[in-house]
Amino acid sequence: MTGREGYDRLFRLRPLLDEIVVACKAFYHPHQALSIDERMVASKNCIGLKQYMKAKPTKWGFKLFVLADAHNGYTCDYNIYQGKLFTATGKGLSFDAVVDLLDVAHLGTGYHIYVDNFYTSAALFRHLHQLRYGASGTIRQNRLGFPRAQNSMPKRADRGAIRWLRDGPLLYTKWMDTREVTMCSTLHKVYSGDSVQRRVRNRDGTWTTRRIPIPAPVKAYNRFMGGVDLSDALLKLYNVAQKTQKWYKKLFYHFVDIAVVNSFLLNKEMALAKGGKPLTQRQFREELCMLLLADCGRAAAPEEVECNPITIVDNSFTSHASKPLRAENLGKDIKCASSETHTTAFSCSALVVTD
Structure with a gap:
């Protein structure tokens, strides 16, 4: 019954959902850098699973927590948000969402996990450090466990100013860009000698372009955090979604898209490994359709009746x-x-x- 412990609101889709997730894990081992973020599957069906996220391009729909390869956007694992669960650890939704996606037995250890400020917390990063996962991400200064340092960033700090504080395995970094950027990391040192170009306003009101230092955690975050966004772009380029009033069909179409895009990325990786030219996604989908039609044409002929x-x-x-x-x-x-x-x-x- 709905609302009782053990009730699965996705029971209609559970067999296919589990099968797709197992296939995502079985046929591909990701690169070292992974990113975790939300994904919205557009829907306005009247069902309790529907969520609203004003910061996303797709504001209404089903929310998925996705683990993606930052190198190519491969969807390694995903969970569908079902609301408050009875099996929560008590450490918050963001903590549970990340831990549930990281299967140590399958992935192994040594991976670098990049998350945004919804997930980043001292408790999560310490837990991942114990599991021998490195983690990095932006962090909200009102998070529980965030240090109250005396050398905080002044309000009118120059662009490129850096402040940092280490708390055991955790490195907290503040960097002044257009606005203050606060990071937490268990992977990086504060500064590696890198710089970026920015337009800076002079005292006389003129603007000049100059290079300013950038902390190592910020540079790595900008490079690797977009794995889920890249996956979303590949899914939306070509998709099989159809208009329907059945909410479970929306998720079914999305599962098919995940399977097709992951297959395309596998085909691309294999072609590059052999030194060949990979197919575009459109060419791959056309080839896939032709192979499926060929399989249908090879149906067993009926037995001849005497x-x-x-x-x-x-x-x-x-x-x-x-x-x-x-x-x-x-x-x-x-x-x-x-x-x-x-x-x-x-x-x-x-x-x-x-x-």
Whole structure:
């Protein structure tokens, strides 16, 4: 019953959902950098699973927590948000969402996880550090466990100013760009000598372009956080979604898109590994459709039925179509499976009577 412990609101889709997730894990081992973010599957169906996120291009729909390869956008794993669960750890939704997506037994250890400020917390990063996962992401300064440092960034700091503080394995970094950027990381040191170009306003009101230092966590975050966004772009480029009033069909179409895009990325990786030219996604989908049609055309032919003539003498004889063959039907066309239509007083085992 809905609302009871153990009730699965996705029971209609659970077999397919589990099968797709297993396939995502079984046929591809991701690169070291992974990103976790939300994905919205557009829907306005009247169901409790529907969510609203004003910061997303798709504001209404089903929310998925997605683990994607930052290198190519491959969807490694995903969970559908079902609201408040009875199995929550008590450490918050963001903590549970990340931990549920990281299968240590399958992935192994040594991966670098990039998340945004919805997920980043001291408790999560310490937990991932114990599992031998590195983590990096933007962080909200009102998060529980965020240090209250004395060397905080002044309000009118120069562009490129850096402040940092280390708390065990956690490195907190503040960097002044257009606005203050706050990061937490267990992977990086503060500064690696990198810089970026920015337009800076001079005291006399003029603007000049100059290079300013950038912290290592910020540079890595800008490079690797877009794995889920890249996956979303590939999914939306070509998709099989259709208008429907059934909410579970929306998710079904999305599962098919995930399977197709992941297959395309696997094909691309294999082509590059062999030194060949990979197919575009459109070419890959066309080839896939042709292969599926070819498989349908190779359906097993029906077994040939031997036709043995039988004299019609019993009016209670029943045809293959479960219709009694009476005397008045003797003058009508009778079609045997192995002969053309003709008028006859005989029948066979594959008898079909036509008016």
